[in-house]
Amino acid sequence: MRIILAATPATGHLNPILAAARVLVAQGHEVALTTASAFRAKVEATGARFVPLPPGADMDLSDTAGLFPERANLQPGLPQLAFDFKHFFIDPIPAQFAGLERLLADFPADAILADTMFGGCLPFLLGARARRPAIATLGVSSLLTRRRDRAPVGMGLPPASDEITVIRYANMAAEVNMVLLDPLRLQVDAVLKALGAQSLPMPYIEALVGLPDLFLQPSVPAFDFPCMELPPNLHFIGALPTSPGEPLPADLAAAIGAGRRVVLVTQGTVANHDLGQLIGPTVQALAGRDDVLLLIATGGRPLEAIPHPLPANALAAAFLPFDALMPHLDLFVTNGGHGGVTQAVTHGVPLVTAGTSEDKREVNARVGWSGVGLDLRTDAPSVAQLRDAIASVLDDPAYRRRAQAMAQAFAGYDAATLLCDLLEQTVRAHPVS
Structure with missing residues (x-):
């Protein structure tokens, strides 16, 4: 297969994509990986072809203090989350999308595999199906899907054990929706409209998991809450193999x-x-x-x-x-x-x-x-x-x-095998027109 990998330029987002690149290259697939120029050496070390993101997305989010000094004045919680979503993930969508379109013209791929927060895939998913290959995303954190106990996204709340807690969680979720998630959806919809794509059919955070043809979560059910609502495209694959790294000094x-x-x-x-x-x-x-x-x-x-x-x-x-x-x-x-x-x-x-x-x-x-x-x-x-x-x-x-x-x-999970098998199944089910 020909596969494009795409990574938000932050260490925690890039590392899982690098692990996927090593697996796919070792299996003989042709891989191009697009992310920030600062990570060229890391990408090339996997054996994948490096493609820099275009201006507007080519930044190193490891230096958030240098890129966004005003962020230091925000308290952790909803204000900081709103800032991060806008500046790290939503504002770069047009440049990411343009970069993927150019890369596809030069490297017609069977599939795109991106990290969860790489929003440049959204215009493909909400545009004409014939214009795109199969699109998969790779989780880079705990699942942020809807919960049956109605707890809000991002607050780190344990599963509710009684109806009173469910009611309390629902009230908290209403506030989070009003302050964070509803404004984010409006921001993303405005970006998508400017790019000629449809509006989100579901809340932004849920769309990142539910819209792709395949969602791969590099974890196991035992390490996640049993109250999560899992969409049918989601598969747990266990932990991807890490790079050999250096021996102990x-x-x-x-x-x-x-x-x-x-x-x-x-x-x-x-x-x-x-x-x-x-x-x-x-x-x-x-x-x-x-x-x-x-x-x-x-x-x-x-x-x-x-x-x-x-x-x-x-x-x-x-x-x-x-x-x-x-x-x-x-x-x-x-x-x-x-x-x-x-x-x-x-x-x-x-x-x-x-x-x-x-x-x-x-x-x-x-x-x-x-x-x-x-x-x-x-x-x-x-x-x-x-x-x-x-x-x-x-x-x-x-x-x-x-x-x-x-x-x-x-x-109990062979992540490398599952990654390759599920990608191949998805490509067969969603061939490029």
Whole structure:
């Protein structure tokens, strides 16, 4: 098959698409991948052809502070979500769509596979069917489909256990619709109209999942709420294989082999402008614990941004080889990036999570609900909160058992095979005219 891959230019969106590229190239498919110019080297390393997004979409969202300094003044929650949806995902739709049209003229593909939030596919899905190949999307976070308990999207609420909670959730959903989702739908419809496409037939967030010919969710049902309404085009495929990455450096391997419990903390690559939110208090919480080795990944920030001196039991780096580290970890402390959380649970590593920005409320809610860790439900936990939560997860073997059971659930899926088979089935069912 000839396949176009398309990725929103942010690490958490690009990495799953890169994983899909490696799988598809290894299976002999011809692959072109379009994303921001900043990621050319990463794309070419997969063996796929790199195609830059056109101006208007060719930006590196890893540097949100530089691109949108005004975002720092917004509180996590609905105001920040509204800003992110507009500037990160809706405004680039015309440029993304134009880029895909040009790429299709040069590279007539059997299918397009994009990350969930790559809105450049929407004009194809809401235009003439004869103008497009099969279109599939790949999930890059927890599912944001409609829920039977009527909970609002993005708030990270656990499944309702009684009718009173269902009523409360419905009232909250009405407010979220009014403040966030209804205005987003109007914004997207205006963009689609300008591009000659039909209006959305359903709410914007639901359309991202329900409109494509195929939706692939790189997770398992056991790690999602049972109250989710799943459209017929949706398939769980398990975790996509990660890149081989680098081996553990010798000094790090020696430190890990010293017999101490190993804890890794990170704030990822997006919500890491203030390392005092999670990394700083974690350093303080574990300082003086001779039985613990604390590893710190700053997500590319300079080590000087860590707001406290490193104690003797801590090692820090801008980036660490997560895949090589995971089998050695006793605990992962994170603000809740979907990719890192998935890596942890597929290795049976329990978690402590603390993050509410972007999609993190939803990701972290599933950590707490499933029992694979503790969700502190804040961006800035105190030293005492972290000390108690870390001690609880390290000392209670139930968290490790639940994480290992979740790893077994993931092991029951062959994501690479499912990705290829489902794409091929979709292409056969939706051939290019």
